[in-house]
Amino acid sequence: MALTPLALSALALLAERPMHPYEMYQLLLERREDRFVKVRPGSLYHSVQRLHTDQLVEVVGTDRDGNRPARTTYAITDEGRSAVVARVRELLQQPVREYPHFPLALTEAHNIPADEAVADLSQYVAALDDDIAQIDTALEAARRSGKPETYLVGADYLLATTIAQRDWLTTLITRIQTKDFIWQPHAL
Amino acid sequence: MALTPLALSALALLAERPMHPYEMYQLLLERREDRFVKVRPGSLYHSVQRLHTDQLVEVVGTDRDGNRPARTTYAITDEGRSAVVARVRELLQQPVREYPHFPLALTEAHNIPADEAVADLSQYVAALDDDIAQIDTALEAARRSGKPETYLVGADYLLATTIAQRDWLTTLITRIQTKDFIWQPHAL
């Protein structure tokens, strides 16, 4: 079974050094990797468990700090290292068929009247603008702090594609408003 | 619980006329809606089942054609109609946090050497070019056949965003090749 996004992130962390799951959780949040993967403590523990049964990681010890629940520390195996490389290359080689919600909403949008659609889409654009501003400032800050570009390339991609969405949408909205685009609602 | 993409598609079909699940399946494929939602017969039956327990659809009859398995025909309820409108508006109002695989792959790309990355990404660009060509011709054909633009807007969005991805990627690749972008691999 192919490495899921969360499994890949977790395994990549263990490629740096051995860790226990909660430490991964903290690191992922600290590095703001939760922008790229959906990180939930529950899923993370399950993912690591699965990595273990697949022999991509191994247990290197279980600390017990006082009466706290025992922390199991994991380390990556050789098999795990090659799995990371293989999976990353796979993902860089060809797009994964994905199904974003928005285009579906657009194709079903004929179920609502034009003026409501325009109102909703304007809100959507505003939200995208916020996203863009956020990524932009984060990226700017990271660059100034001298972080190597290799680590910012994901955010840069997100920025570019979000801007493209925003621009497409704003032209759609004006086209509807100027009746250049004829909105034909399908009566429910 | 919010309508999942497949549930929304199914419910939108039933807003046109009563149908049995397999008929929905065929219609979705025929209309190429499988470009926007992941359609599997299994998931579809489950989705409709759930719509039923949520009272968004009701059973209007069970035909039996010879010895074939009995087909259960469903119809949308008033509650179902408002659910469609509500969900579509919700989706048009603000983006859903989504986690595409590619930006994650980019952030983990430092695990592989520059030349391999360039090779992989070039393949990726080629695949995007294919996608673009496909959507483009399909869109052109649909426009010539006089289909109202309201039904093509989803594909148009997909086209625009895919082009944006392709363009961003091609500049990244040349930046790596010209050493404008310094690739710092992290030794595994």
Next chain:
DNA sequence: TGCCGACTATTCCACGTGGAATATGCACGC
């Protein structure tokens, strides 16, 4: 006539996710 493969139509099971629940330790104010 008899067989093969494709289509019709549905059911079932395994998997990954995500939210909730749990339980302890620590810092801080009152």
Next chain:
DNA sequence: GCGTGCATATTCCACGTGGAATAGTCGGCA
């Protein structure tokens, strides 16, 4: 010194998905 809430650390359960299995029917071909 005492409780309140937050951080630590993990487990558990319910849900939706997706692939496989099932099973009958129809058309074509030898």
